[in-house]
Amino acid sequence: MPYTAEISRSNPTSIIFLVDQSTSMSDPIGGEVPQQKADVVADAINRLLTELSVKCAKEEGVRDYFHVAVIGYGATVGSALAGPLEGRDLVPLSEVADNPARIDERSKKVPDGAGGLVETAVNFPLWMDPRAHGGTPMNRALQYAEGLVAGWTEQYPAGFPPIVINLTDGESTDGDPTAAAEAVTSHATADGAALLFNLHVSAAGGTPTAFPDSADTLPDSYARTLFGMSSPLPSHMRSYAASQGQRVSETTRGFVYNADITTVIQFLDIGTRATELR
Amino acid sequence: MTTSTSCVYVTHLVAPKKGSTAAECEDAVAVLPGHPHDHMLREPFAAGICDGATESALAKDWARLLSRTAAEHAMAWPDVLAGGTSFEQFAEAVVARWGPWLADYTMARQADGRPLKWYEHTKLEEGAYATLLTLRVDPESGAHNGKTAPSWRWRAAALGDSCLFHLRDNQLIQTFPVSAVEEFGTTPDLFSSRNRDAVLLADRTRFTGGNCRPGDRLLLMTDALAAWLMSAPDQADAVGQLLEYAGPDDLDDFNNWLNGLRDSQQLRNDDVAFVRIDFEGR
Numbered sequence: 001m002p003y004t005a006e007i008s009r010s011n012p013t014s015i016i017f018l019v020d021q022s023t024s025m026s027d028p029i030g031g032e033v034p035q036q037k038a039d040v041v042a043d044a045i046n047r048l049l050t051e052l053s054v055k056c057a058k059e060e061g062v063r064d065y066f067h068v069a070v071i072g073y074g075a076t077v078g079s080a081l082a083g084p085l086e087g088r089d090l091v092p093l094s095e096v097a098d099n100p101a102r103i104d105e106r107s108k109k110v111p112d113g114a115g116g117l118v119e120t121a122v123n124f125p126l127w128m129d130p131r132a133h134g135g136t137p138m139n140r141a142l143q144y145a146e147g148l149v150a151g152w153t154e155q156y157p158a159g160f161p162p163i164v165i166n167l168t169d170g171e172s173t174d175g176d177p178t179a180a181a182e183a184v185t186s187h188a189t190a191d192g193a194a195l196l197f198n199l200h201v202s203a204a205g206g207t208p209t210a211f212p213d214s215a216d217t218l219p220d221s222y223a224r225t226l227f228g229m230s231s232p233l234p235s236h237m238r239s240y241a242a243s244q245g246q247r248v249s250e251t252t253r254g255f256v257y258n259a260d261i262t263t264v265i266q267f268l269d270i271g272t273r274a275t276e277l278r
Numbered sequence: 279m280t281t282s283t284s285c286v287y288v289t290h291l292v293a294p295k296k297g298s299t300a301a302e303c304e305d306a307v308a309v310l311p312g313h314p315h316d317h318m319l320r321e322p323f324a325a326g327i328c329d330g331a332t333e334s335a336l337a338k339d340w341a342r343l344l345s346r347t348a349a350e351h352a353m354a355w356p357d358v359l360a361g362g363t364s365f366e367q368f369a370e371a372v373v374a375r376w377g378p379w380l381a382d383y384t385m386a387r388q389a390d391g392r393p394l395k396w397y398e399h400t401k402l403e404e405g406a407y408a409t410l411l412t413l414r415v416d417p418e419s420g421a422h423n424g425k426t427a428p429s430w431r432w433r434a435a436a437l438g439d440s441c442l443f444h445l446r447d448n449q450l451i452q453t454f455p456v457s458a459v460e461e462f463g464t465t466p467d468l469f470s471s472r473n474r475d476a477v478l479l480a481d482r483t484r485f486t487g488g489n490c491r492p493g494d495r496l497l498l499m500t501d502a503l504a505a506w507l508m509s510a511p512d513q514a515d516a517v518g519q520l521l522e523y524a525g526p527d528d529l530d531d532f533n534n535w536l537n538g539l540r541d542s543q544q545l546r547n548d549d550v551a552f553v554r555i556d557f558e559g560r
Contacts, residue, residue: 007545008297009297010297054400054401057397057400058335059335059339062397097395097396110403120403122399122403123396167287270333271333271464271548272332272407272464273331273464274404275407276468276473277467277468277479278471
């Protein structure tokens with residue numbers, strides 16, 4: 001069965017984030033709280049890397065179940081990591097966790113263990129800052145990702161395949177990205193084809209949507225193109241999404257429209273999940 | 279005068295998943311009173327077996343604390359295995375032990391020049407998680423005087439998917455709490471180190487019991503090995519292998535056997551904790 005390979009330190013997989021840093025990302029996202037798209041995607045990347053690090057954290061450090069790249073595309077295409085990891089692409093997760101550019105403090109409501117919530121200060125590490133400059137070379141970014149995916153699948157031919165997560169407003173300026181997306185997912189390990197998921201941040205309004213199974217309710221052609229480029233969710237990810245109350249079907253895709261994409265980290269299986277009794 | 283020859287032997291083994299060290303193993307076992315495997319047990323005894331969740335930090339330490347505390351409570355207060363208030367008191371007591379343990383650990387890390395990192399703070403606020411299976415066995419009063427056939431009463435409590443198997447004539451006659459291999463997954467019910475809702479914990483824990491006679495065996499094991507046993511095409515052969523390789527004081531043999539099953543994709547690569555209880559007598 002595909003997408004069932006163990007993800008472990010000896011059989012790691014890679015996650016490649018593509019971050020749209022074009023000028024159009026300085027526009028506000030649709031919704032009740034106006035936010036720049038660039039802020040939304042930078043915040044998403046920092047939360048995704050935090051979730052991933054915490055998920056793999058053990059007392060001796062963060063385990064290298066994953067190697068991670070954060071590739072920005074705008075005026076240039078290349079690593080978007082700031083601080084000590086500047087200029088690096090695929091980085092073992094333990095190095096990512098130990099080397100944020102800085103750590104801010106934010107307040108967060110957490111369960112108090114007796115069914116309630118309590119506000120507490122939490123560390124909020126940051127690996128990248130918002131940026132909005134230049135065109136949207138999505139094809140070039142996907143080709144960059146394809147290079148990383150090809151190298152990874154050659155190195156780990158039996159492992160869980162790489163996952164590419166593209167965060168964008170969808171307004172590609174170097175042509176239709178569909179073929180470049182197909183080229184990414186044409187690479188495979190014995191466990192399955194590389195996965196491509198998309199987060200679409202848009203000013204077009206409409207209902208925020210996470211992991212839909214149809215493009216029917218999506219508001220514009222950019223959203224529909226990105227939905228079409230997105231891989232169907234593998235069976236175990238669909239099952240997890242369903243267990244969290246999400247409506248899923250065989251055609252559910254790894255696509256999120258103006259909604260929280262950090263859930264995707266919870267889709268990844270590294271062993272027994274730490275979940276509270278319900 | 280007739281002398282009873284009935285007794286119980288208890289063996290336990292803990293093996294890490296392939297690719298992990300023994301120190302990284304997150305499954306734990308506690309058996310009380312502690313005796314060597316060849317000790318002829320004639321008194322009541324208790325065991326706790328826990329499977330620490332991969333996704334939580336300090337899972338092995340929590341699994342050890344939880345299994346030991348469960349065995350202690352089962353020895354001191356047998357009604358723990360009947361559920362209700364006694365189990366709730368146990369649940370409150372074990373969660374209350376975690377805070378001081380964690381404070382000591384945090385101070386030791388500080389003193390060691392390795393203070394907790396940002397991701398550990400976040401992770402430890404979430405708590406540590408483990409399954410729990412607790413067992414208590416009592417010789418039936420009056421049944422060990424050499425005049426009547428000896429028997430033992432056992433009671434067990436389980437939260438999550440660590441399993442108990444009752445064998446008679448080496449045939450499975452009872453499995454608990456999981457009854458079908460499809461029930462295993464990556465989201466079993468777990469006992470969290472910060473769950474202060476003792477009523478919920480008691481409510482979700484399952485309780486059972488039974489009787490053993492000479493020749494019977496009780497096997498306690500964590501999920502990967504239990505799933506292998508339940509899904510074996512030839513269960514008699516699987517039981518035979520288990521009894522052959524899960525012998526006392528032979529962890530290397532046990533590990534080699536487990537690795538063979540893992541290599542042939544019969545056993546999921548996971549930590550394994552195992553307790554074997556052999557009931558003997560005439």
